[in-house]
Amino acid sequence: xxxxxxxxxxxxxxxxxxxxxxxxxxxxxxxxxxxxxxxxxxxxxxxxxxxxxxxxxxxxxxxxxxxxxxxxxxxxxxxxxxxxxxxxxxxxxxxxxxxxxxxxxxxxxxxxxxxxxxxxxxxxxxxxxxxxxxxxxxxxxxxxxxxxxxxxxxxxxxxxxxxxxxxxxxxxxxxxxxxxxxxxxxxxxxxxxxxxxxxxxxxxxxxxxxxxxxxxxxxxxxxxxxxxxxxxxxxxxxxxxxxxxxxxxxxxxxxxxxxxxxxxxxxxxxxxxxxxxxxxxxxxxxxxxxxxxxxxxxxxxxxxxxxxxxxxxxxxxxxxxx
Amino acid sequence: xxxxxxxxxxxxxxxxxxxxxxxxxxxxxxxxxxxxxxxxxxxxxxxxxxxxxxxxxxxxxxxxxxxxxxxxxxxxxxxxxxxxxxxxxxxxxxxxxxxxxxxxxxxxxxxxxxxxxxxxxxxxxxxxxxxxxxxxxxxxxxxxxxxxxxxxxxxxxxxxxxxxxxxxxxxxxxxxxxxxxxxxxxxxxxxxxxxxxxxxxxxxxxxxxxxxxxxxxxxxxxxxxxxxxxxxxxxxxxxxxxxxxxxxxxxxxxxxxxxxxxxxxxxxxxxxxxxxxxxxxxxxxxxxxxxxxxxxxxxxxxxxxxxxxxxxxxxxxxxxxxxxxxxxxxxxxxxxxxxxxxxxxxxxxxxxxxxxxxxxxxxxxxxxxxxxxxxxxxxxxxx
Numbered sequence: 001x002x003x004x005x006x007x008x009x010x011x012x013x014x015x016x017x018x019x020x021x022x023x024x025x026x027x028x029x030x031x032x033x034x035x036x037x038x039x040x041x042x043x044x045x046x047x048x049x050x051x052x053x054x055x056x057x058x059x060x061x062x063x064x065x066x067x068x069x070x071x072x073x074x075x076x077x078x079x080x081x082x083x084x085x086x087x088x089x090x091x092x093x094x095x096x097x098x099x100x101x102x103x104x105x106x107x108x109x110x111x112x113x114x115x116x117x118x119x120x121x122x123x124x125x126x127x128x129x130x131x132x133x134x135x136x137x138x139x140x141x142x143x144x145x146x147x148x149x150x151x152x153x154x155x156x157x158x159x160x161x162x163x164x165x166x167x168x169x170x171x172x173x174x175x176x177x178x179x180x181x182x183x184x185x186x187x188x189x190x191x192x193x194x195x196x197x198x199x200x201x202x203x204x205x206x207x208x209x210x211x212x213x214x215x216x217x218x219x220x221x222x223x224x225x226x227x228x229x230x231x232x233x234x235x236x237x238x239x240x241x242x243x244x245x246x247x248x249x250x251x252x253x254x255x256x257x258x259x260x261x262x263x264x265x266x267x268x269x270x271x272x273x274x275x276x277x278x279x280x281x282x283x284x285x286x287x288x289x290x291x292x293x294x295x296x297x298x299x300x301x302x303x304x305x306x307x308x309x310x311x312x313x314x315x316x317x318x319x320x321x322x
Numbered sequence: 323x324x325x326x327x328x329x330x331x332x333x334x335x336x337x338x339x340x341x342x343x344x345x346x347x348x349x350x351x352x353x354x355x356x357x358x359x360x361x362x363x364x365x366x367x368x369x370x371x372x373x374x375x376x377x378x379x380x381x382x383x384x385x386x387x388x389x390x391x392x393x394x395x396x397x398x399x400x401x402x403x404x405x406x407x408x409x410x411x412x413x414x415x416x417x418x419x420x421x422x423x424x425x426x427x428x429x430x431x432x433x434x435x436x437x438x439x440x441x442x443x444x445x446x447x448x449x450x451x452x453x454x455x456x457x458x459x460x461x462x463x464x465x466x467x468x469x470x471x472x473x474x475x476x477x478x479x480x481x482x483x484x485x486x487x488x489x490x491x492x493x494x495x496x497x498x499x500x501x502x503x504x505x506x507x508x509x510x511x512x513x514x515x516x517x518x519x520x521x522x523x524x525x526x527x528x529x530x531x532x533x534x535x536x537x538x539x540x541x542x543x544x545x546x547x548x549x550x551x552x553x554x555x556x557x558x559x560x561x562x563x564x565x566x567x568x569x570x571x572x573x574x575x576x577x578x579x580x581x582x583x584x585x586x587x588x589x590x591x592x593x594x595x596x597x598x599x600x601x602x603x604x605x606x607x608x609x610x611x612x613x614x615x616x617x618x619x620x621x622x623x624x625x626x627x628x629x630x631x632x633x634x635x636x637x638x639x640x641x642x643x644x645x646x647x648x649x650x651x652x653x654x655x656x657x658x659x660x661x662x663x664x665x666x667x668x669x670x671x672x673x674x675x676x677x678x679x680x681x682x683x684x685x686x687x688x689x690x691x692x693x694x695x696x697x698x699x700x701x702x703x704x705x
Contacts (some may be wrong), residue, residue, distance in 0.1 A: 217374050217394075218407035222486070223424030225395040231425070233420065237411040 059301075072288040084295035094296070097267070097274040104189055104275060105254040111193040112250050113243070115199025121235075122270035123201070124208045134205070138198040145195060149263040152191050153178070156264075181272040184265050188273055191260050196253060200246050207242030211235065241315070248311040252304050276300050324385040324493035324526055324683045325350045326355035328370060331380035333366055340366050342494040342550040343380070348494075353527040355537035359573065367547070368496050368530045370472060373397050384493060395424075400487035401496040404503065406416055406479045408486075415454055415467040418485045422450045425490060457489045460522075476507045484519070494526035496547060512541050536576045538562065546570045568686040571613050575630040577654045580619065584612040584681065592691060595649060597625045600676055613680040616641065619655035624673020628653070631667075635660045644670065 008204050066084055070077035088094045123133045136299075153160045158176035177187040198259065215234045224230045258277040261267060267274035267282070276296065284293025333341040340363045348354050354529040356364040369375040371382060373394035382389045389397055400421075408417050423432060430436070431443040436442075460462040471479055480500060487495055497516075500511045517540045518703045520527050531537055537544045538558045545555040546569075554566045565571035568607045584594040586609075590602040594612040603610075621642070631652065632643035640660035644653045655672065657663060664670065676693045683689050 028601055212405070212407070214403050214407040215409065218401070218403060219371060219420075220374065220394045221399065221401045222421040223395045223490075225393055225424075226429070229424065229429070229432070233409065233424075237409070240411070319360075 031238045062294050062297050062301075065291055066298050068291045070286070070292075070294075071289045072290045074288075077291070080291070084292050087292060087297050088299070093271060093274060093279060096271050097276050097279040098299075099186055100272075100274055101255060101257070101276040103185060104192065105187070105251055105255055107189040108192040108196065108254045108257075109247060109250045109291045111189070112196035112200050113246055114194065114253075115197045116246065117204050117239075117243070119197065120201045120204035120208055121231075124205060134202070137201050140195045141202075145259045146263055148195070149191070149260045151207040152260070152266055156187055178264050179269060181269050184269060184273040188257070188260055188264065191264075192254060192257060195260075196250055200250060203242055203246050203249075204239065208235070211238045244311060244314045248307050255300065255303055255307075326528070327381075327383045327386075328367075328371070329381045329383075331367065331370055331382065332378045333363070333370060333375065334378050340550050341377070344550075344552050346545060346552060346555065348526060348528060351459075351524050351526055353517070353529065353541045353545045354545060355529045355531060355541035355544050356547055357531055357534055357537040357573070358534050362547045364369065364530045364532075364547045364552040365498055368401075368498055368528060371528060372399055372401050372496050374566055375456065387627050398493050399496055400490070400492040400494075401498065402480075402483045402487050402500045405497040406471075406483040406500075406503075408479060410471050410539050412465065412470070414469055414471070414474065414482045414485075415458075415619040416579060417482055418454045418457060418467075418470070418489050419450050421486060421490045422453060426450065435547070436614060447587065453489055454485075457485045460488075468554065476504050477512065480504065484516075488519070488523065492525075494528060496525065497531075499531055500529075501531070502533070509536075517604075538574070541585065544574075546573060548573070565613075565680060566688045568611060568613065568682040568688075571680060571682070574704060575615060577616050577656075579613045579615050579680075580653045582612040582614070582651060582653075583649075584610045586610050586689075594679075595646060595651065599679065600694045601679060601681070601691045602694060603681065603689050603691045605683060609680045609684050611686075612683075614674045614678050615684060616654045617656040618678035619644075619653060619672055620674055621655055621657070621670055621672050621686060624671050626673060627669065627671050629667055630664050630670045633663050633666065635663060642670075644672065655680075 011178045067079060068077045069080045069083070119133075119137055123130055123137075126133070132135060149314065154160075156164075156177040158164060158174065158179065163177065163178075166176035175183050177183050211234065215238070216230060219230045219233050222233075224233050256277055257275055261273055261275050262281070265273045267278050277300065280293050280296040280300070283289045283296060326346075328344055328346045328348075331341050331344040332339065337457075344363075344367060346354075356367060358364050365567070366375060370377045373382075373389065373392065377390075384397060384399075391509070408414075409420065412420070426438070426449070427443060428447050431440055431446065436497075443695070451574070454467070457463065457469055461484060463478065463481050463485060466474060466478055466482070471482070474482065482504075483500070500516075501512050504512060516527075516529075527541075531540060534696055538561075541558060543555060544558055544561045546553050546561060548567075548569045554561060556572045561570060561574050565574065568581070582594045586590055586592055586603055586605055586607045588607050590604060592599050592601040592603055592610065592612070598614075626646060628644040628646045630642055631645045634641040634643075637660065640656045640657045640663050642657055642663070644655060645651075646653065653672075679691060681689045681691050
């Protein structure tokens with residue numbers, strides 16, 4: 001933009017045209033520039049300090065901690081290099097919990113995203129009771145997951161649980177969902193999807209509202225007669241940024257799964273529902289191996305960072321196509 | 323190409339009546355403009371024709387076939403929207419190709435990945451590419467085809483939108499204020515281009531605008547809509563010269579027609595601003611309104627006296643705003659030569675030829691007048 005060059009620091013000097021006054025003018029402008037830079041740093045400082053204290057500081061200390069044998073409450077600790085990581089990679093439980101976490105993510109993310117989108121589309125296309133449906137689906141997000149987990153525990157109870165009651169009523173075999181090695185993780189996945197759908201739905205609803213109605217009219221005029229054709233032509237591409245965001249957010253939240261695991265299964269039976277954060281909690285706060293817990297956290301952070309990087313890349317591409 | 327027939331179209335939203343019984347027959351290949359002030363229902367009428375808005379009552383038929391209940395996508399009409407409604411994620415090429423793909427490719431062929439592998443899809447895509455290229459050449463947008471709408475200027479987007487409309491040879495084109503988002507200069511340019519496009523395609527154009535200049539310059543017929551009713555339908559000349567209603571007279575023409583308070587005396591003689599004119603009418607005596615276009619006001623002599631309150635110099639012409647002595651009526655007069663512009667507050671006398679008068683009754687309906695002394699029609703009023 002041509003107007004931008006007129007407001008730069010150079011323009012102060014450029015307005016003086018005689019050579020005689022050029023030198024002092026340049027010095028003056030230099031002083032002025034320093035002053036401006038100082039003001040800028042001053043303005044950035046509070047935000048930067050907060051970021052350092054709240055985000056970067058803890059992150060750095062967790063990474064540092066993972067190279068020590070610090071135990072919670074211990075008066076001293078020593079530097080042990082990569083020993084924590086070596087322990088971790090040799091530990092069967094770590095690999096089980098990593099595999100379980102990835103399984104959880106791979107099931108919950110597609111489930112919660114497609115269901116969220118489907119419900120948002122249904123609510124958006126419905127004529128009445130939109131507010132009611134929105135509230136109902138959003139309830140799990142607002143409710144305390146710990147309380148809800150207790151409710152789920154009752155629902156999934158092998159003897160008098162609602163789920164098994166329904167299954168028996170339909171003449172199907174019942175399961176002891178949370179006590180069975182083959183079903184515990186999947187039962188947790190179902191709860192995870194149930195909990196995330198409402199949040200995703202709200203994001204998709206916001207995205208749907210922002211699509212200009214005229215695009216649908218243009219699509220109709222252009223011959224997109226079926227709802228599927230209009231979805232493919234308008235809705236899906238226009239929602240792309242929201243979808244990317246929802247996938248990444250659901251991914252990060254699924255990686256963080258902890259409360260349901262802790263309340264319902266404690267990672268059992270026999271580690272079949274052990275997940276990364278739960279392992280970290282057990283190591284760090286039950287066995288007080290803070291250094292080892294920190295190493296687990298670093299692994300967790302690497303995955304979250306990967307997801308974030310993928311999102312940033314997709315968002316960049318999104319900007320170019322918009 | 324098609325004739326479109328509207329009969330007794332009514333439309334109401336939440337109890338408010340937007341269209342109050344519109345009858346209109348749009349002939350094959352004609353360029354008809356629907357004009358009117360904003361909120362008069364012209365866009366709603368266009369959307370009813372397109373099928374985007376169902377009418378509350380009445381019938382739309384396209385080429386003699388009742389279109390009610392036929393989906394917009396099946397009516398084979400093309401529409402250019404005010405906001406252009408281009409798909410922002412698709413390139414200009416793909417935007418223009420959308421109507422062809424929707425019609426020529428089956429649902430399976432349109433699938434991503436799978437569809438691309440089908441040989442029939444490839445063959446059809448070649449045909450689509452040729453057709454888009456042809457349209458792009460016609461509209462001189464071939465160099466823009468690779469760009470996304472966000473990378474195009476308003477005028478370029480407008481052309482892409484027109485390209486998307488003409489690429490599939492629809493039976494009629496619907497335009498919803500397509501030029502209102504462009505700057506004034508481009509608007510004038512696009513006006514000429516759209517008129518040329520109409521001549522070349524020889525198709526039925528239905529053009530909605532609130533800008534009477536667009537309607538006057540492009541259309542073969544104008545339909546003036548006010549408050550949900552068609553007040554007058556006719557050629558631009560007819561609408562300008564022979565308005566049937568004072569609202570039409572006031573809406574068409576810029577600057578606006580001058581309206582003077584008048585009266586029909588007992589016996590039929592008409593007076594304006596208290597001055598008797600050499601006009602008679604058979605209408606009932608009482609108040610009436612006298613309309614005279616700015617270019618028909620003659621300065622220098624005449625029975626009316628006033629003074630200059632404001633002058634607008636347009637370069638090629640000028641408009642003089644006059645205050646009439648002894649009344650708060652304001653008039654606008656056109657001067658062909660701006661160099662002869664009198665200074666502000668100059669007293670002027672003025673008049674107008676009797677055949678310039680368009681008289682309207684108290685309800686705003688046109689009343690027929692007769693000029694006395696038919697052999698002296700061309701002379702000025704001298705009373």
